[in-house]
Amino acid sequence: MRYDATTANAIEATGLVKRFGQTTALDGVDLVARQGRVLGVLGPNGAGKTTAVRILATLLRPDGGQASVCGYDVLRDAHQVRQLIGLTGQYASVDEGLSGTNNLIMIGRLLGMSRARARSRAGELLARFDLTDAAARPAKTYSGGMRRRLDLAASLVGRPRVLYLDEPTTGLDPRSRTDVWGMVRGLVADGVTVLLTTQYLDEADHLAHDIVVIDHGRVVATGTPDELKAKTGGQVLQVSPADQARMAEVSALMAGLIRAEVTVDGEAGVATVPVGDAALVRHVFRELDDRGIELAEFALRKPSMDEVFFALTGHRAEDEENGRRELEASSR
Amino acid sequence: MTAIQAPTTIPVPARRISPLGGLRNTFTLTWRSVLKIRTNMEDVIGLSLQPIMFLLLFTYVFGGAIAHGSTHDYLQYELPGLLVMTVVFATLGTGLMLNQDISSGVFDRFRSLPIARWAPLAGAVQGDMVRYIISVAITIGFGMILGFRVTTNPLSAIAGCLLLLVFALAMCWASALIGLLVKTPQGVQAFGFIAFFPLVFGSNLLVPTATMPGWLQSFVKVNPMTLLTDAERGLFTGGPVATPAVQSLLWALGIFAVFAPLAVLVYRRRT
Numbered sequence: 001m002r003y004d005a006t007t008a009n010a011i012e013a014t015g016l017v018k019r020f021g022q023t024t025a026l027d028g029v030d031l032v033a034r035q036g037r038v039l040g041v042l043g044p045n046g047a048g049k050t051t052a053v054r055i056l057a058t059l060l061r062p063d064g065g066q067a068s069v070c071g072y073d074v075l076r077d078a079h080q081v082r083q084l085i086g087l088t089g090q091y092a093s094v095d096e097g098l099s100g101t102n103n104l105i106m107i108g109r110l111l112g113m114s115r116a117r118a119r120s121r122a123g124e125l126l127a128r129f130d131l132t133d134a135a136a137r138p139a140k141t142y143s144g145g146m147r148r149r150l151d152l153a154a155s156l157v158g159r160p161r162v163l164y165l166d167e168p169t170t171g172l173d174p175r176s177r178t179d180v181w182g183m184v185r186g187l188v189a190d191g192v193t194v195l196l197t198t199q200y201l202d203e204a205d206h207l208a209h210d211i212v213v214i215d216h217g218r219v220v221a222t223g224t225p226d227e228l229k230a231k232t233g234g235q236v237l238q239v240s241p242a243d244q245a246r247m248a249e250v251s252a253l254m255a256g257l258i259r260a261e262v263t264v265d266g267e268a269g270v271a272t273v274p275v276g277d278a279a280l281v282r283h284v285f286r287e288l289d290d291r292g293i294e295l296a297e298f299a300l301r302k303p304s305m306d307e308v309f310f311a312l313t314g315h316r317a318e319d320e321e322n323g324r325r326e327l328e329a330s331s332r
Numbered sequence: 333m334t335a336i337q338a339p340t341t342i343p344v345p346a347r348r349i350s351p352l353g354g355l356r357n358t359f360t361l362t363w364r365s366v367l368k369i370r371t372n373m374e375d376v377i378g379l380s381l382q383p384i385m386f387l388l389l390f391t392y393v394f395g396g397a398i399a400h401g402s403t404h405d406y407l408q409y410e411l412p413g414l415l416v417m418t419v420v421f422a423t424l425g426t427g428l429m430l431n432q433d434i435s436s437g438v439f440d441r442f443r444s445l446p447i448a449r450w451a452p453l454a455g456a457v458q459g460d461m462v463r464y465i466i467s468v469a470i471t472i473g474f475g476m477i478l479g480f481r482v483t484t485n486p487l488s489a490i491a492g493c494l495l496l497l498v499f500a501l502a503m504c505w506a507s508a509l510i511g512l513l514v515k516t517p518q519g520v521q522a523f524g525f526i527a528f529f530p531l532v533f534g535s536n537l538l539v540p541t542a543t544m545p546g547w548l549q550s551f552v553k554v555n556p557m558t559l560l561t562d563a564e565r566g567l568f569t570g571g572p573v574a575t576p577a578v579q580s581l582l583w584a585l586g587i588f589a590v591f592a593p594l595a596v597l598v599y600r601r602r603t
Contacts, residue, residue: 057444072345080345082446093437097368109360110447112353138371154441 010035010070010162010193011056017064018051018217025051027217028065033162033195033210038188040208040225041197048217049197050090053166056195057087069162086160090167090197094150096140100131103139103150107157118157125153129183145176152183163187165196169203181206201303205229213312221312228312237281239288240270240297247271250293257283263310269296274303274311345446354448358455361442365429365459369466375425379463383418383471390414390538391478398539404479411475412492412564413537416557418467419496420532423504424524426460427511431520434512453599457504464500468493483569492567495577499560502584505591512598537561556583 011033018026026048033039043049054060056067058078066073072080094103101122108118126135129149134142139150148168155163165184169177184194184207198204204211205225213221213228221228237258241250247264251271255262258280262273275281281300288295303311349357369375391407399406433439433452442452472480472493482489507524514520534548535557541549552558560580566573 054440059440059443077347079348079446082444083345085444087441087444089437089440093441095364095368095433095438096436097371098364099371102364102367106360106364107441107445109363110357110442110445110451112356158445 013067015065016062036191037209038194038207040204040211042204043214047214053164084161086155086163088151088155088165094139099136101135111158129153162193235275236303237275238272238299242294242296244269349448357447357451361455362458366462380470384474411480412568413561416561418471419500422467423507426504427507427520430511431517488567492564499584502588505595508595
């Protein structure tokens, strides 16, 4: 199979299956990352995102299915794949005992660079990631954000064609997060294909050209951010009647007007519904007013990760049982 | 046709790494291990102080009682044994470092690179040679300050050091296996100590075999530590060399033949 960089996909995976003992981490996952684009793999903790990345990075053998990077099979041609990829793990995998410079020199040398070349590449990357001042210090003295940047730098020493970023911003403060986003955009501008896993909807929204949503080891949705947002409605209307006895009436009214699944949280006394068209919100308000339903709360807000999952999968990301109950409640 | 400009040709990646490339990888990773020893002062202090402590403890606290008064005689007797002990305990560091590399994710990075699969393991083992050399040098050096003298000749003393290093090179694969099997660095330390302790002290390292009960003697006599200690005594302070040296080398070969493939197997499986 000859690889054509102009037309082929950078990553193709079909039917990936991985089991760990009794648990099935991946249950037939298909992925496609287009050349020079960012594929966002979105999912809650334990959805199987990291497992998928580890398979695509040749660190883990799948129990089923196949995957290729730039046309090279991750099992059969693992050595070729390793020459094309860069990996930044969820937990920064820099050597804490070495200085920033030596961490990068080591990788350059492992990739076959001369000592001088490895040193200059290290200096280049440290400058690019704003680590020049800390270059001589052992990595164990770095802050979380610095460590993450060094890790990212380490994955770029060999100028990879495909870069895996496994939850690159988890646990980072907002400023460092924005920094990482900027770096990812810069890489994409250089023609690098990026596979990014994240738990954050807005991160996928900001960076990804395509998104795959994984839940319980399965793909539950794919599409561009706009397509997914259309599916989830984009915003959420949250209504709480002053008189909780009228909750059923309120939720029926919301469902009737907005034509989407209404979730009722009995304990909090709140009904929520995803809204695609903001104009409908006015109808709901007017109708509630006409019927003389007094409101404790009437608010429009961005959907939470939970709600996106709910909209896409019909159940809560974290608590399946609960989700099912609420689904039943809302369709009643 | 794609919106983002992509180069139309990419260099065709190599199919596999050459043995020479693998050797280069190993040397880079050895360099890393050595750098880590240098930057980790705690490790250096521990590595240097432990032999000094053992020498003082056994020479002056126990020596008088064991050797009926003459601590100098006992120093001449125990030092080859302490060399064996120090080096064998130093091999635990190999397992510890491997374990840390795996749990910290450093090995994942190595494995995602186009390098020889065996290089990280070989690099760790080779890098540890430097640690063994440090412990041997400190034990002999401090022993000489206390009054230890080589009564054979410098050449056979050097041969004694080399034999120690060969044996350590074999033992560290057992340590590597422990490091790969046990989950945490603390576990490696605890488990390694439990595994090595009876081996080290159930020998004639510190006391003559003849003073032990018969059932214990039968273990001590086949313990490779005893054979190695015999060879070291022969090389440093005189006595039969050929038989114990050949036997220890055979043991080293045997330990290597069993534990190196096992460690590589577990390494491939676990990582």
